[in-house]
Amino acid sequence: HAHYGIDTNNFIENWHSNLKCNYLCQFIVNMSIFLICVLFEEVELDYFCAHFQVGMGFNNHTLWMAERQ
Numbered sequence: 115h116a117h118y119g120i121d122t123n124n125f126i127e128n129w130h131s132n133l134k135c136n137y138l139c140q141f142i143v144n145m146s147i148f149l150i151c152v153l154f155e156e157v158e159l160d161y162f163c164a165h166f167q168v169g170m171g172f173n174n175h176t177l178w179m180a181e182r183q
Contacts, residue, residue, distance in 0.1 A: 167173040
């Protein structure tokens with residue numbers, strides 16, 4: 115069943131649409147910007163540090179299963 119036992123009507127559907135379009139949209143945009151910042155500031159730095167350590171011989175390079183075949 116599409117609504118999984120939740121009774122809806124046009125008023126509730128309109129309210130839900132308004133909530134998504136006018137309020138959650140900005141929240142989702144802000145969360146997307148936050149995610150991009152975390153990826154850029156934290157994950158990229160960790161990736162390049164690990165890449166540098168492997169390149170300098172401090173750590174071993176671990177191959178993915180597809181790379182081993």
